[in-house]
Amino acid sequence: xxxxxxxxxxxxxxxxxxxxxxxxxxxxxxxxxxxxxxxxxxxxxxxxxxxxxxxxxxxxxxxxxxxxxxxxxxxxxxxxxxxxxxxxxxxxxxxxxxxxxxxxxxxxxxxxxx
Amino acid sequence: xxxxxxxxxxxxxxxxxxxxxxxxxxxxxxxxxxxxxxxxxxxxxxxxxxxxxxxxxxxxxxxxxxxxxxxxxxxxxxxxxxxxxxxxxxxxxxxxxxxxxxxxxxxxxxxxxxxxx
Numbered sequence: 008x009x010x011x012x013x014x015x016x017x018x019x020x021x022x023x024x025x026x027x028x029x030x031x032x033x034x035x036x037x038x039x040x041x042x043x044x045x046x047x048x049x050x051x052x053x054x055x056x057x058x059x060x061x062x063x064x065x066x067x068x069x070x071x072x073x074x075x076x077x078x079x080x081x082x083x084x085x086x087x088x089x090x091x092x093x094x095x096x097x098x099x100x101x102x103x104x105x106x107x108x109x110x111x112x113x114x115x116x117x118x119x120x121x
Numbered sequence: 122x123x124x125x126x127x128x129x130x131x132x133x134x135x136x137x138x139x140x141x142x143x144x145x146x147x148x149x150x151x152x153x154x155x156x157x158x159x160x161x162x163x164x165x166x167x168x169x170x171x172x173x174x175x176x177x178x179x180x181x182x183x184x185x186x187x188x189x190x191x192x193x194x195x196x197x198x199x200x201x202x203x204x205x206x207x208x209x210x211x212x213x214x215x216x217x218x219x220x221x222x223x224x225x226x227x228x229x230x231x232x233x234x235x236x237x238x
């Protein structure tokens with residue numbers, strides 16, 4: 008099955024700085040890569056996703072890049088704010104009828120200091 | 122537009138007991154997936170239900186079973202509870218669109234925190 012690895016496990020940045028979280032995957036058939044933000048006591052919230060026919064996607068301060076050849080994808084958060092502090096998870100799926108089966112990384116605890 | 126709702130939010134059981142968790146998918150969604158999230162870990166896929174049938178299953182024992190109702194809501198049942206079953210149980214929903222689901226996304230509920238004593 009798919010194996011998703013995520014780094015770093017913890018990340019501390021100053022408010023206004025950028026944060027980058029990196030993930031690798033093993034299954035070349037994976038073609039859908041969502042990122043989720045999870046705050047304490049809540050379920051994962053989808054913040055951005057990318058499909059394998061696209062190399063980069065941006066939504067305001069958040070961007071995701073995908074390198075299919077190297078099997079890695081990254082989350083970039085610019086101009087970080089204290090409210091960005093949370094655990095971030097990357098995931099991979101073959102999409103389509105198997106969309107509901109996501110393989111998650113172990114998570115990155117992001118702390119943004121004011 | 123109601124999102125994914127789960128009940129109860131918290132539950133305490135003892136070893137050997139049985140538990141049932143409930144999920145209502147996001148409006149317009151017809152597929153429900155269940156995940157187990159241990160403390161400090163990423164969610165692990167348990168199974169997925171579509172058209173009232175289990176469609177995919179992760180690496181979980183038969184003690185974990187489920188059901189989907191005609192209104193698309195779903196239940197997760199766990200029998201013979203073990204201490205290791207203590208976790209946050211998450212429900213996620215999506216639309217099993219025809220074709221390759223080019224624009225489909227998976228949305229999660231807030232989960233049920235299960236503690237087994």
